[in-house]
Amino acid sequence: MLKTFPKGGIHPEENKITSSKAIKRMPVPKVVYVPIAQHIGIPAEIIVDRKDKVEIGQVIAKSGGFVSSNIHSPVAGTVTKLDMIVDTSGYKKQCIVIRTDQKNESNFEIPDFPLKKEISMDQKNILQQITDCGIVGLGGATFPSHVKLDLKNDNHVDCLIINGVECEPYLTADHRLMLEKADEIIVGIQILMHALHINEAIIGIENNKKDAIKVLKQAAKSDKRIKVAALQVKYPQGSEKQLITAIVQREVPIGGLPMDVGVIVHNVGTIFAIYQAVQYDQPLIERVVTVTGKKIENASNFWVRIGTPIKDLVEEVGGLPEGTRKIVNGGPMMGKAIKNTDVPVTKGTSGILVISEDEASRQDPKNCIRCGQCVFVCPMGLEPHLLMNLSEKGMYEKAAYEDIMTCIECGSCSYVCPSHRPLLDYIRFGKSIVKKINTTKN
């Protein structure tokens, strides 16, 4: 019996169309739009001005605090303007617009870094390098990585968990990365273990990616400290808390962090970015993005520069098919529909999903029939129907008492509801209000 998390979970259709497609390199876009708020926390501060010439990998926005991250120029070129562009949040946000210098060769060189196994940096430098290179969690939450690695003295961390679950349907970015960069990922894990003095690392992979499990097991053969754990296929196993329970059977307390139970979790994409930052001094300027959809002709995985407009990606896979209704940034479960195709790829964009009209439409919500399906599938053990009603009626204090803030917004409740009730929409809304109340109280 394979491991999994004990409470709730669902089995959405997998639709991993692109899992056999090797990662291709996207052509460098003519213009990039780099938002300054690509991570959770304080937005970065712009340190370039109009008409400035920037080099590839140059810092263009500096970290605005501890929970923040540097942003580097993804191309060499000229800053044409600092503008407000609609980003993935659906609102206009501050962006740095850079026109690519077509004559500058550094833009078009295909980076080829041979595997480098020796770790020459010491602990302090590794952590500094991760901070400087603007590494954030590439699984989708974009939490600045250096914050996760900044251990307090009273936290004893004994296990590093690597998240290669990719439980979202359609997405295959992490899967392909594990297949193609297995050795680099193992070195990346060794770097982190070296920096944090951890002697155990477990890579969690769902059992629908048997090839990745095999490849990583092979790559990890030389290092006995690194293990690969095959997990049952169940959504939302890629969520940090669920993954910890599945692999080491420890439950993160309410309001706590994985550190509190002696665990640190990182996504495989983040590990690869850390490898590149530490071994080759490469800042985070590109990431793997799955561009997919049932009607997309050439759906595939791409190395994409941060700031590339999504319309470039859509064109690369053969344009928007007829009857397209929605373009989702991320996977179908937790992703968010974007407002138009000018929205740029950010550090958190793991996939672009094109959904046609017949799949995208929501049905009209009906009355709750008290079937309890939402309670049954909630991986956090909450009562989504109750939380929705409390948020809808404005009873936020009661909602806070019912632990609305522990909701991980996986959307399992909305997925199973036979009455098509907008459970997650209202829970998210309630969470935002409770968060506001909590901050004003403090």
Add this chain to the structure above:
Amino acid sequence: MSDSVLYSVFLLVSLGVIAAIVLYIVSKKFYVYENPLISEVDDILPAANCGGCGSPGCKAFADKLVNTEDISELFCPVGGNEVMKQVSEILGKEVTEKDPTVAVLLCQGGCEVRPKTTIYQGPRTCAVSAMVYGGETDCQYGCLGDGDCVAVCDFDAMYMDENTGLPVIDTDKCTSCEACVKACPRDIIEMRPLNKRDLKIFVGCLNQDKAGIAKKACDVACIGCSKCEDICPKDAVIMTDTLAYIDPIACTLCRKCVEVCPTHSIIETNFPPKKVKKPKEEKPKREKVAVVKAKVESVNPKTDA
């Protein structure tokens, strides 16, 4: 026969007497003293229980009025100066007079002038859709059109106009309780002073985008051309980079700005009609809207959020 009638009468009378004694004792024993002024003040208050004063209801407000020494900062917006004057007479405390105000919608981006570029299928409340994204149109400052303000209005002073998709405020019914101001996630409802004939001039737009972008998103957006600022004889127009705001106190209602506004984003209400050929102006405007709409659709495919 007569016995049974007597018995029952006796039984009921004695039951009644016992109950009366018990009630009398309880009412004396558990008597709670309440300042009689509270109920007196409560009777004067409008009994709307709207919460516009900041208290949860009229009775609570009456309690607060009686038990607070300095009530100069307390005000019942529904009752207005008249009610506050009576309260002042009863309590012998000083109250401040406030000019009457009325809620005003600072957006006139109806369906015709502000084309929708996306489809929203989530819960139809402004609070949720504002959290999801900038709204169905390209203007992220304007009305979302889901009617949270109408839902909170206790006085039936608001309704949604089906043609424009915007809320309409009935000035006669509005009591300036500010419930709609608090409910609006976009902050597009402003309280402006109310004069006798309800004459108002204000900029009906809050779009802070640059002129071209604002105009593309909405035909009646303020483009920040500052023509109104130049023509205003009283310096009542306050310009930020891309947006004009008319200070209601400095404004003398001369209507000069209304005429010069190239996008018709300055609204005048209840003025007697001027001798201007209005119907001629409107016709070409509509054609333009259609062109803008078609353009926007061809650039951005309809996506849903």
